[in-house]
Structures are given as C-alpha cells and as structure tokens.
Amino acid sequence: MRRPSFLVPDNFTLALIGTVVLASLLPCRGETAIAVNWLTNIAVGLLFFLHGAKLSREAVVAGATHWRLHALVLVSTFVMFPLLGLAMKPLLAPLVTPALYMGILFLCTLPSTVQSSIAFTSIARGNVPAAVCSASASSLIGIFVTPALVSLIVTNHAGASGSGWHTVGAIVMQLLVPFIAGQLLRPVIGPWLDRNRRILRFVDQGSILLVVYTAFSEAVNEGLWHHLSLGSLAGLFLVNALLLAAALGLTTFASKRLGFNREDQITIIFCGSKKSLASGIPMAKVIFASQAVGAVVLPLMLFHQMQLMVCAALAQRWAARDMHHEHPQETSVRAR
Template sequence: MRRFLPDTFTILLVLTVLTASLLPVHGAAAGYFGIATDIAIGLLFFLHGARLSREVVISGALHWRLHLAILLTTFGLFPLLGLAMGALVPTVLPQALYTGILFLCVLPSTVQSSIAFTSIAGGNVPAAICSASASNIFGMFLTPLLVGLLFSVGGHGGGFSWTVLEQIMLQLLAPFIAGQLLQPWIGNWIRSKKKILMPVDRGSILMVVYSAFSASVVEGLWHTFSIADIAAVIVADMLLLALVLCITMFGSRWLGFSRADEITITFCGSKKSLASGVPMASVIFAGQGIGAIVLPLMLFHQIQLMACAVIAQKYADAAHRASARSVAEAERLQEEAEAISPT
C-alpha cells in the first residue's frame, strides 16, 4: 500500500495549495514575493546546470536511437495526444483546464524519478540520465515554441513570442549555463550536498505554486471549477499517461530495443517534469492566472509516480523470476550432464 501513498513533496504541494486558498498573498506583498520567487527559480536552474556532468552527456549521447525515441515521445507524441483531447472541450473539460493539459504535454521529462524508476526496473541507467537531462535542456527551447504552435493551431490564445523566449533564456537558461560553466569546480560539492540543497529545489517550486494559486484564488479560481471539472482532469491525465505508457512499452519492443532500453524509453518517455513545468508556466504565462494551468500538471505528477512505481516493481519481479528460471535450468542441465557422463 505504501507505493500508492503520496510522497512528502506531494503532501507539501497540497498544503501549499490549501494555504494559498485560505491565505493568498496579494497586493504589494505579492510583488515582493514574486521577486523572491524569480530569484529562487534562477537558483534552481543554476543548481541543475552545476549537477549535470558533461561526461554523462557525452557518454550517453552515443545511444542516439534510444534518445531520439524518447525525445519524439516527449515533444511529439504527447503534444499530438494533447491536441486530440481538444475534442473533450467544452463538454467534458473546461477550456482553462484543457489549456493546462495541453501545456503539460509540451513539457520535458523528469530527471530524478525517471532515473530512479529505470534503476528499480533494471533498465539502462546511464542512458536514462542522459535522456532525461537532454530532455530538460531541449525543453527550454522546445516548450515555448510548442506552446506557440499548439495554442495557435488550437485557437487557445497565448503562445510564443520573442519576449517569452528572452525571459526563458534570462531566467532559466542563463543560470543553467552558468552552473554548467562552474560545474568542474563546484559539481562534486553540490552533488555531495544533495540533502542540504534539496530545500532549494522543492522550496522554489512551492513558492511558484503558492504565488500562482494565490493570484488565481484572488481571481476566483475555486468558484470557476466544480468537483466534476477536477475529476474530469484526473481522468484525462490517467488516460493520457496510460496511452503513452502502452505506446512506449510496446512500441520499443516493436522497434527491436533490448529489455533494458525498453524500460528506459517507457519511464523517461512517459514523464512530465513538475520541477521545470511550474517555473516555465510562470514565465510563459506571466501576467495570467496560472493556477488552472499548473493544476493538471500537479495531478499528473502524482498519478505518474503511483503508476510507474507499480510498473517498475513489475519489471523488477519479472527480472527476478527470469533469473531464478535461468539458474534452475542451468542446474537441471548440469545434473543431466553428470547423469550421462562416465564415472
């Protein structure tokens, strides 16, 4: 049952949303809090850049077929499925919440959970590290571009502008590059202080969520959507994840990937990053109420963790059974050989 329970970070997210709903920040305080949030986001992406080893990128980039499959799933398959879900608007999904689903479809993959689940299931961990990291790097450019493309095609408003790209580069990419440049000197220290620096990672996301939901609550977020609307988003998230998991799992087999690579494609290709998505939403949709936009992503985050925990354990159990069968078969063949061999 433990695998179905929400993790600590998810509980903190829920508490943050509740706090923003009851005690939203507004007025001059919201402006100062927004400045602090921007600084925290910049620090978050600086640490991402400083953690990422260049050797990992170079060594993992050699497996180009696997990385191409994951990138096409993340930035190709997901957006197409998101557009298809436009058929649910407005009879099933409100337009604002569908915008959030469409936004999560163009986000990069997660890093930590993709690697963790790949490791548990017995997949290609070095390739997972490279693919998940590359997905986040490409996402700084592709996500705003895809937002502009999909939102203009679907007529949902918003979209790409050079101002948005400039903000992405200044607030997200510039700190990331600075971290990469300093990585040879500070990378090992930062990786060794993971527990100490974790509050920076999670705290910056919680700050963005609190700021976003505060602004949306002031604008009447919870008076706009019903429980049925939230339930519809949960079902849509579950359907989206189930489709991608099936396509990545069986598609990788059809393409002839090994079992280890299949696991990597399944877990890296099906994830969407809350850590990158919330800060990006605050930049791309600046000046808008983004509470409804990040809500589908927050729900998807918990759904993907629960589903992938079960799948990873299934893969691990299957590998254990296969290993046991191999040992038993080897022992049987050895006994037969000893029985027929001359004494």
Template sequence: MFRSILSFFEPFILMLLGTVLLASLIPARGIWAGIAGDAADVGIVLLFFLHGAKLSREAIWEGARNWRLHVAVLATTFVVFPLLGLLAGRTPGLAGPVATGMLFLTLLPSTVQSSIAFTAIARGNVAAAVCSASFSNLIGIVATPALVALLIGSGEGGGGISLAAVESIVAQLLVPFVAGHLLRPWIGGWIARRKRLLTIVDRGSILLVVYTAFGAAVVEGLWHRVSPADLLLIGVLCAVLLAVVLTVTWFAGRALGFSREDAIVLLFCGSKKSLASGVPMAGVLFPAATVGAVLLPVMLFHQLQLIACAVIARRYADAASLAEAEAVSL
C-alpha cells in the same frame, strides 16, 4: 491495497497539496504578492543554476552514443505527447486556461529524478536514463516555449512567445543553467556532495511558484471557475493520457528491437512530464491570473505518473528477481 496506494504519496506530494490549500485560504496580496513572486524568481534561477552545475559533459558525450534510444524518448516527449494533447485539449466540457493546461502538460520535457529512480528499481539501463532525461530537460528549455508558441499561441489562456517572454526564459532558465554548467569544474564536486541542498532548492522553488501562482489565481476567482466536476474530468483525462503513452512506449520498445534494459528507459523517460520544469515555465509563459488553472493538469498528472510508474517498476523488479532465482536453480 489502500495502504500500498498511500505509500506512493511521498511527502513532497503532500506538501504540494498543502501549498495549494494554503494559497486557496491565504493567498498573497498587495506588497506580499510582489515579495513572494520575487522570492519564487530567485528560487527558479538558483534551481536551474544548480541543475546546470550537476550535469557533466561526460554524461552528455556518453549518452550521445545511444542515439536511437534518445531519439525515441524525445519523439515520444515532444511529438507523440503533443499530438495527444491536441486531442485532450478539445475534450467537450473542457475550456479556457484548464484546456490550455492539458495541452501545456504534453509539451513539457521528461522528469529527471523519478525517471532515473524508476529505471534503477526496474533493473533498466540507468546510465542511458540519466542521459535521456538530461537531454529532454536541456532541449525542453527551448522546445517547450517554441511548442507553446506554435500550438497555444495567444489564444484564451495562452501566453504565446513575446519578446518579454523570451527575455524571461533566457534570464531565468537558460542563462543560469549555462552559467552553472560552465562553473561545474569548480563547484560541481561541492554540489554533488550536497544533494540535500539541491533537493531543498528544487522542491522549495516549486512550492514557492505554486503558492504565488495559485494565490494569484484564487484572487482572480479560480475556484469559482473550476468546479469539482472539472477536477474530475481533468483527472480522468490525465489517467487516460498516461495509460496511452505507457502503452505506446511499451510496444515501441519492442518494435524498435531495444534490449530489455533500454526498453525500460523508453517506458519511464518517455511517459513522464516534469513538474520541476513546468512550474517555472508556466510562470513565464502565461498571464499570472491563469497560471494556477494551467498548472492543475500538470500537478494531477505528476501524482498519477508517480503512482503508476512505481507499480510498474516494482513489477519489473519482481520479474527480474524471479528470473535470476530460476537461473540459479538451474
């Protein structure tokens, strides 16, 4: 059992934890903090540029046909999750930037890579998963900052939406994404043949932002404000949040009359939150001194969702294999 749990801690999770440890022990200070911050900004711009170039217009039009499924995924991501986040953020003993982080977690779009991967393992509708996850991330560029402004505003730990924040979002996220998509006819094939490049930029930019964010938070006294008991409380809240959403999406798929394949898409795309989108958005939307604390719930939830969804996907795959074997024997 212990080894099976460890198998879900992919190398990136270990790298993420190592980056947090490095930022805690050797945070960037002075001129080095500025250099690290600029490098992180460049990485985020490149990341969204490559993601824009990767998303095909054919996938957008094809996905639009299965509108009931996509509406259900988006409703879970941007309505059900935020409502649960409002409750979680008011948990006794949780306050300040960490409480803001719990709510911010629920405002993020769905993941792309892991949602599609788990849908494929579970024998679900992979094409629909690609579209739902892509739509969620595309809409999230606008929806997440808007929800932050509406539900978090400029309260404690909140950044709100100022003119500077809007400009940063447009410059760092939206413009590179649109530029990459417009250049897709010329560079899309080249990028598709270099998946490793996208992976390196994807993970490298996240690690850079996490290092700079946690480094700034450590310099401001993060680990003096967040105790082991706080970390345990955040972990419990993330686990409960994930369990509730998985249950809601499981029942919703059946209540809405979705096929098994589409219900799997709703289960995996609707229950996920994107670390890849959350890290750069937090850096834009929140003060530098609070970003590290705000990201704690996002990082813990990310790890829990990978473990839980890997187990669920394997169970679906085993059930499908068993059904196929019984059909052959008949």
C-alpha cells in the same frame, strides 16, 4: 493488510496540497505578492544553477551515442504528447473547462523529468547512462521547444493569452543561463554538491512550492475556485489517466516494435511518458498571464503525482520480475 508504498503520498505531494490550500485561504496580495514573486524568481534561478553544477558530463557522454533511443524519447515527448492532446480534444471538451484544457495542452508540450526518470530506470534495471543523457537533453531542448509548441498549439487551439516565442528570451535568462553557469562551475562546486544532495532537494522542492503558492494566490484572487466545479476536477483526473495510459502504451509498443532490448525499452518508457513539474511550473510562470497560471499548472500537478505512482508500481514490478528470473528458487522460498 498494508497498502503498497507507491499508493501513499510522499511528503512533497502533501506539501504541494498544503501549499494549494494555504494559497486558497491566505493568498498573497499587494506588496507581499511582489516580494514573494522576486523570491520565487531567485529560487528558480538557483534551482537551475544547481542542476547545471550537478549534471555529470561523463554520464552524458556515456549515454549520448545511443541516438536511436534519444530520438524516440524526444519524439514521444515533443510530438506524440502534443498530438495526443489535440486528438483527444473532442473527448476532453465535455469533461474539463477551457482553462483546464489549455493546461492539458501545456502539459503536453513540456520536457521529460530528470530525477524520477533516472531513478525509476535504475530501479527497473534499465539503461541508466542513456536515461541520464536522454532526460537531461529533453530538459534542455524543452527550453526552446516548449515555447514554440505553446505558440503553435496552445495559443491557436485553446485561446491562450501567453505567447511562447516572445518569452524565449525570458526563459533563457531565467533557466538556461543559470544552468550553463552551473555547468561551468561544476569543477569547483560539483564535488561539494555530490556530498550535500539534500541542499539540491531542498532548493528543488522549495522553488516549486514558492511558484505554486504565487501562481495559486494570483489565480484565487482572480476567482479560480469559483469557475471550477467538482465535475471539472473529476474530468481532469480522468483525462490525465487516459493521457498517461496512452503514453505508456505507445512508448511500450514503439520500443518493442523498433527492436530495442529490454534495458532500452525500460529507459524509453520512463523517459518518454513523463512530464517535468520542475521545468513546467517555472515555464508557465514566464509564458502565461499571471492570473491564468493557477489553472494552467493544475493538470500538471495532478499528472505529476499520477505518473510517479504508476511508474513506481511498474519499476517495482519489473525489478521483482528480474529478480525472479535471476534467483527463481530464492524468490519461491520468500513467497512461502
């Protein structure tokens, strides 16, 4: 029997694993590290510039009026997740190292994903315009809220050396300013980007791989793998699974209890239970000390792959259920 497609790692996941292996075996040092760091900063700025140029204002306006949905997604992203991270501390402490727990708390402060939230909502036949607006708003608000939450909970509860509020200016300059510039230039380059989406995907994935390589190079130089045991990595996997299950369960319960229709429930579940690798890794690079970034982003990298696999399975299941309800006879014939 063939394995379900959502269980097969995609090329980007394999590239992430390969980048971590490369950084572990051949970490960059000295002048090379400085050059790669500059290249990474340029790539991240270009990434957010292109995201700003790509985002359709019409799509945002179309979904912006659904304020109850957006409020619930933002509460799930920036309130529920941090509370889960703090409440689970007695359970997490025996399973992971203090550095990994700091990474889990940082993961809990991050905004939602944009591309995958919209894609899964579309596959499952949810409210796509609302997903575009909600996920995009989460990403923008996270530029300011994530540093504040890092200062409030990560520094105080995990002994982090990073200071969120002191790095807001750096995050604004590196992420928000390019994004706004892209929005302003959308009338000029937006149509070209719509025709050449592969360029955005290349910059998106390439910038993340560069940040992962530089972060893990610095962490390996500081002895990352000497301080992490197989037991800690296994504990991290379990912790991420529990966190994702709790987020999916709570967003499902809240969206049903508050009376949202099925399309809106799908949007809330996918936008409110996921965390952004594309925003998280650049933010970690700015907020935390360079030698700590590798351990901080490790929980996020694992959570990213887990959320993609689980949400892909859910989206396919819900889409198939809709098809069955709409065409029960056709579905029955195919099953035979």
